[in-house]
Amino acid sequence: MKFLIAIIIIAGTALIGSRITFIRTQLGLGVKSIFITGIEYIMLGLLLGGSGLNILDVDTIRKFQPFLIFGLAWVGYLYGIQFEIKLVRTLPEKYFSITAIQAIITFIIVSVSMFVFFHLISLFPLEKAIVLSIILGIAALSTAQSALAITNRNFKFRDQRLFDLLRYIASVDGLFSMMFFSIFLAFSNPGTAAISSILSALKWSGLTAFAALVPALIFLLMNKSGYKHGDFHLLLTGIIAFTGGMSWQLGLSPLISGLLAGIFIANTCKFRIRALNFLSDGEKPIYIIMLIILGAGWNLGLKISIPAVLIFIVFRTAGKVVGNFAGVKSFRSAFPIPPGVGFSLLSEGGISFGIIINFKILYPELSSHIIHIILISAVFFELISPRLILSFFQERVDQKSGPLSGGKDEK
Template sequence: MNVVLGFVLIVLLGYAGSRLTLFQQRFSLGVRYLFTAGTEFLLVGLILGPRAANLLTDAALHDLSPVLSLGLGWIGLLVGVQFDRRILKQIALRIWTLAFVVSLTSFALLALFVYFFLPLCFRWSGDLGLMGIAELENDSAARLGAACLLGWAGSVSTYSAMALIQRDSPLRGKASKLLQLLTDLRAPLAVLGMGAWYALFHASTEAMTLARMHNEIDTRASVTTLVDPVMSGTGWLLVSVLLGVSLGWLLHYLTSERLSGNEMLLLVAGSVIFSGGLSSYLQLSPLFVNLVMGLMIANLPNFALGRITKSLLTAEKPFFVIFMILVGALWPPITPAVLMMAAAYVIARAAALIAGTWLGRAGWPHGEKPAPWLGLAMLPSGGLSIALAVDYHLIRPGYLANFLLGTIILSVLINQLIGPFLMERVLRASGAKTPEEKKRAGGDGRPAPQGAPA
């Protein structure tokens, strides 16, 4: 019965989706973006998941969990393969600097904010969950992890809102190109930063994390005696890098022969899921390891690089959609603490991005300085932020991970609602114009010939 209901629900969702597409011009830019950026599948997942239709049961989510690894690995590899040194060399140093400064400043400000606000958020909301406030205040590693995650997740953004804006009014200008470069360049920093944190503060060296995994919060002493650190944090970081390098080399080696499309897809999917699984098993970040793998593939001489990227892009949408649906099904309940944190986080993130841009433009020549409000155009966030949250959820499961996943999903949705509008405004303020506007502005004042479009 449940299945039949679920099927009817899917049909209705499909129908609603098609109607929405037909009438989408009537909705605001933000609402349209929310329903076209891929995050709509989070809502589909929520509806299909155990908390609503239960078509995706807990057992099914358990069995489909490798797909989460696959999704994370796919995102990591896609980010990595874009970093071909031959292409990167062509980017001006000041753009690199701006990207680094925006990324690091926004991360630092957000992380600081979260580190201090997190206990307050729990205290004010009265939402103690499984974790007592005293416990959280004393557990600096957990707070640091949460701060790092929200910091790095807030430092990245997505450029896909631009496509929607361009569809309405094709804005052209330096700012839109700069925005795309800044988005691309900041993505690996967040993945590498978070990956390094998982390695340096490895779960096996932290008794509390292991205790939390087993819901044995009160038995810290006994768990500590159970856990002998396997190696130091630096050792784990080295293992992460080595894993990425060796598996990247393996994929490069395997794809250096001529292969059919079917074989290429198998090798890429198999490598991604293998490396994702290995890193999850070692409690390291699948995103990080696959990013390193992607960097290796992009920078080793490989005639199949184009075909690997093509394979990745061809299968990207199905995997991404399934990933989002599963994340939607895993979406934890929205508690007062999540609501409070998400609201504060959205505001803090906007401020941090503006501050980062403001600082980063300092080195630019006077006439070419980007607009001070460019940070606001970086508000739309999406897949990568959610992937970072899922990464944390898989490596450090527990109450805090649920809280952080809920916060990030909610903030992504809010940013998707307001982001495109602000992005359009900022681009216009930076002088971006549609070809028609350029034509009009550059015209000689004579009236347009009859029949010309207005």
């Protein structure tokens, strides 16, 4: 009965939620940004979960695991299929280098600081502390696009190139998150925090490539222009489920396998746009369901909560600011870039959530601390990000016509 109620609530929310946006509502920019990131669904999950009404208890959440695996593979495909190398090459190469530098620096600063913190409080054994710090570093480096989207909707950047750079970093740094996550998974032993041998890492990489490329190849071989709507959807759904299922069965990451398969398809398949459209259509409901389940697993009563979250917020901010500063300084830009550009890239969500969901299914024992830190910090960053962008770019943006945050609800 609990499972039935959970399904009805989750499916209903996903259905309605996927049709509603809050961009034009009379809400503050920060609150709008929260809605775009989907944090309200995490809160709903929290309400339904063990810390709230207990409708989504541990058993019920476990029943949703096949869906989480499918959803993660879906997100991976969707992200990967947008990486058409031909298109990426049309953008300036130094953008990529700036993104890489900021990603690496943010990762190092957050991981090291969190490791020191975990080590000082001595709550976890060394190996677990390393795993937790690395995952936090990986989740910290990616930027959600929500705050930029909100700001762009209400304001116009005087220099569009600057806005393009910000958007580029926010879109591409997720790729670095996924890369680091892959390296982490290759060298760690799922379920435990033990470090694996090189041979095991190679096996992991080989199997991941296998779990990604075989379905992608099947998709290519099976694809033809004359497919009816239903046939195409069936094929793509089957491919995604097959990728996710194979990855899970082998103890790999559905997210990473999906990403690799998506990149392969993006660069080899002439029907990539059709596939992208289908994946985009399903993105929002799938994302909402995943967020609700993520929220349901959120344990509010953890001891380390406040100091750990504070340290994460401080060092993530520092990482982003220093990383972007270093990245920008390393290359001559054709247009002026303010040194504190990192303040405009603090928004958190999207890929970070995907990574912690994936981490949760592979490392259920360790995930509660990560979920706790990421979710609270995401709320904080989403609240302040649009205002930070505005205050930082005060002289570089013009308000678009119409009220700052007015208008009617958009459905």
